[in-house]
Amino acid sequence: MTDIQASMDVLPGLDPRAPLLQINDLHVEFRTRDGVAKAVNGASFRLSPGETLAILGESGCGKSVTAQAIMGILESPPGHITRGEVRYRGVDLLKLPEHERRKVRANKIAMIFQDALSALNPVYTVGFQLAELFRAHRGMSRADAKNRAIGLLDQVRIPAARARINDYPHQFSGGMRQRVMIAMALALDPEVLIADEPTTALDVTVQAQIMSLLAELQRQRNMGLILITHDMGVVADVADRISVMYAGRVIEEAPVYDIYARPAHPYTRALLESIPRLDLKGHQLTAIRGLPPVLTDIPSGCAFNPRCRYAKDPCLQDPPPPAYAIAPHRTARCHFFREVLGE
Amino acid sequence: MSDPNLIAMAEAPAGSGRPRSLAGDAWHDLRRNKIFWASSVLVLVVLLMALAPSLFTSADPAACALSNKHKGPAGGALFGYDFQGCDVFARTVHGTRNSIEVGFLSTLLAGVIGLCFGLAAGYYGGAVDAVLSRGIDIVLGIPFLLGAVVFSGRLSAGEGDDGVTAVTLTLGLLAWTSAARVMRSSVVSAKSQDYVAAARMLGAGPLRLMFRHILPNSIAPFIVVLTLMLGANIAAEATLSYLGVGLKGEAISWGVQIADAQGQARVAAGPLVWPSVFLAATVLAFIMLGDAVRDAFDPKLR
Numbered sequence: 001m002t003d004i005q006a007s008m009d010v011l012p013g014l015d016p017r018a019p020l021l022q023i024n025d026l027h028v029e030f031r032t033r034d035g036v037a038k039a040v041n042g043a044s045f046r047l048s049p050g051e052t053l054a055i056l057g058e059s060g061c062g063k064s065v066t067a068q069a070i071m072g073i074l075e076s077p078p079g080h081i082t083r084g085e086v087r088y089r090g091v092d093l094l095k096l097p098e099h100e101r102r103k104v105r106a107n108k109i110a111m112i113f114q115d116a117l118s119a120l121n122p123v124y125t126v127g128f129q130l131a132e133l134f135r136a137h138r139g140m141s142r143a144d145a146k147n148r149a150i151g152l153l154d155q156v157r158i159p160a161a162r163a164r165i166n167d168y169p170h171q172f173s174g175g176m177r178q179r180v181m182i183a184m185a186l187a188l189d190p191e192v193l194i195a196d197e198p199t200t201a202l203d204v205t206v207q208a209q210i211m212s213l214l215a216e217l218q219r220q221r222n223m224g225l226i227l228i229t230h231d232m233g234v235v236a237d238v239a240d241r242i243s244v245m246y247a248g249r250v251i252e253e254a255p256v257y258d259i260y261a262r263p264a265h266p267y268t269r270a271l272l273e274s275i276p277r278l279d280l281k282g283h284q285l286t287a288i289r290g291l292p293p294v295l296t297d298i299p300s301g302c303a304f305n306p307r308c309r310y311a312k313d314p315c316l317q318d319p320p321p322p323a324y325a326i327a328p329h330r331t332a333r334c335h336f337f338r339e340v341l342g343e
Numbered sequence: 344m345s346d347p348n349l350i351a352m353a354e355a356p357a358g359s360g361r362p363r364s365l366a367g368d369a370w371h372d373l374r375r376n377k378i379f380w381a382s383s384v385l386v387l388v389v390l391l392m393a394l395a396p397s398l399f400t401s402a403d404p405a406a407c408a409l410s411n412k413h414k415g416p417a418g419g420a421l422f423g424y425d426f427q428g429c430d431v432f433a434r435t436v437h438g439t440r441n442s443i444e445v446g447f448l449s450t451l452l453a454g455v456i457g458l459c460f461g462l463a464a465g466y467y468g469g470a471v472d473a474v475l476s477r478g479i480d481i482v483l484g485i486p487f488l489l490g491a492v493v494f495s496g497r498l499s500a501g502e503g504d505d506g507v508t509a510v511t512l513t514l515g516l517l518a519w520t521s522a523a524r525v526m527r528s529s530v531v532s533a534k535s536q537d538y539v540a541a542a543r544m545l546g547a548g549p550l551r552l553m554f555r556h557i558l559p560n561s562i563a564p565f566i567v568v569l570t571l572m573l574g575a576n577i578a579a580e581a582t583l584s585y586l587g588v589g590l591k592g593e594a595i596s597w598g599v600q601i602a603d604a605q606g607q608a609r610v611a612a613g614p615l616v617w618p619s620v621f622l623a624a625t626v627l628a629f630i631m632l633g634d635a636v637r638d639a640f641d642p643k644l645r
Binding site: 071102111121136 | 469535536541544545546548551556560
């Protein structure tokens with residue numbers, strides 16, 4: 001089991017003063033029989049320790065693919081990373097050979113999946129799966145690994161952890177399973193945690209518990225957290241910054257308060273307007289007209305132009321709008337951000 | 344407090360956890376399964392018969408007297424005598440060993456080949472899959488009987504060879520394709536599961552992914568195919584022996600007996616029926632046992 005022994009110090013070019021995680025101009029495409037689907041078209045963002053970045057967008061906007069590309073678990077073929085950098089502390093992970101890359105996974109960057117039931121191996125007990133991580137990565141003995149597993153399950157607040165490590169994933173409830181998933185992701189003390197729709201499959205009450213657990217664990221460990229979601233309600237309480245993605249581009253990036261108070265991109269604005277509000281009970285719910293673009297055929301110019309009420313001629317022309325700096329730490333890819341802000 | 348349910352509840356461990364291992368859980372299920380008991384008793388009897396035929400009969404299967412031709416059951420000869428005047432019961436009991444040996448070893452061989460091909464083709468995909476799958480197609484394209492006649496002829500060591508090794512190799516080399524295909528398809532579907540992606544996310548390498556995560560989740564249908572194959576291979580040995588390219592000379596098996604007796608079936612049915620009954624019961628017992636064990640060990644079915 002020495003194939004994934006932790007030997008992180010030897011990662012070439014590691015610079016502890018470099019940003020924790022920086023994504024530059026990431027492009028991912030899927031080469032399918034129906035053509036090339038451009039899932040991510042130049043996503044860029046950065047993450048600092050202790051910070052929570054929410055990546056927000058509709059289904060198919062490239063959120064999960066971005067996460068998979070960062071983790072290096074993109075199915076390839078059909079997925080290909082055609083351009084860009086994923087820098088962890090200055091090291092471009094995309095240029096690392098697979099065996100070096102494997103050491104980064106779980107040790108430095110870990111991920112939790114949307115559906116914990118399918119993300120846990122059904123034929124092993126939860127305790128075995130956790131203990132296996134410690135044995136493989138840390139070379140621990142069976143007994144030590146088991147104790148660490150119990151400790152971890154305690155940390156994610158699973159009652160009677162000592163008894164429950166002998167249970168199989170299907171014997172846990174949805175919320176408890178997601179806690180197990182979180183425990184597995186945090187087992188090797190990663191510096192970055194990517195949560196891909198961690199609460200989508202859960203009840204609303206359980207969602208709140210899981211979110212507060214994540215926030216608390218992040219505070220304790222000073223981790224960088226990337227929270228991928230389509231639910232604007234979930235992010236409001238926990239995120240520090242929000243990146244809104246549309247058709248594989250980050251179209252707006254801003255501190256969470258600013259985005260809720262004054263969105264600068266028409267798409268963000270439309271998303272906020274489509275949240276059901278208690279004070280507007282009885283009114284018709286606002287929806288964004290049209291559908292997200294088909295990824296094999298993204299509109300030229302701003303990809304949102306067919307659905308945008310601000311769209312004018314420049315929006316239809318390539319190249320797509322650049323990232324306008326509209327305030328410190330705030331960008332938006334809209335030619336008419338002033339109008340959107342000022343209205 | 345005399346209600347047994349209350350006592351059972353009080354004895355159950357706190358929380359919803361059942362601190363029992365997978366094997367313990369499986370045993371707990373199997374103990375209550377009548378089919379498991381019936382088939383395992385049958386399998387044990389057959390195995391015992393193969394290992395120690397003299398426990399069941401003291402008669403010599405080779406001691407035949409033409410004067411006994413087609414005589415009915417008498418004395419130790421429970422099933423009567425056949426065309427050559429041999430004791431049918433003794434021959435059936437002594438034939439068990441060859442039938443079981445050929446069936447087991449050829450299934451083992453086919454299973455090993457099928458597992459390697461299926462796992463590699465399913466896991467690596469792409470060009471590896473294309474090459475291995477075409478290899479499977481080619482072997483599958485060989486007509487079974489024609490292939491078996493040619494193979495067992497070539498593999499036979501010649502005069503004096505009883506043909507057990509040749510038949511085992513022949514069946515193993517021809518039968519693995521269905522197992523390989525089943526293995527490949529279940530590996531393909533297991534490979535795309537989230538838990539494999541999660542294991543990769545947690546730093547697992549290709550060998551660990553293949554044997555720790557994919558294999559245990561894709562082996563159940565393969566095992567079912569093997570239990571079916573075990574029965575089919577025992578029957579196939581009978582077919583080959585019937586055609587005269589299977590076991591030869593002094594060797595006895597159920598297939599040899601069925602082949603010898605079929606010409607006389609209208610005169611005396613016993614010598615044909617009894618080995619056939621043993622064959623059918625054995626095949627059925629292995630299939631049912633395989634089914635029961637698979638159900639018990641598969642946590643996904645709970």
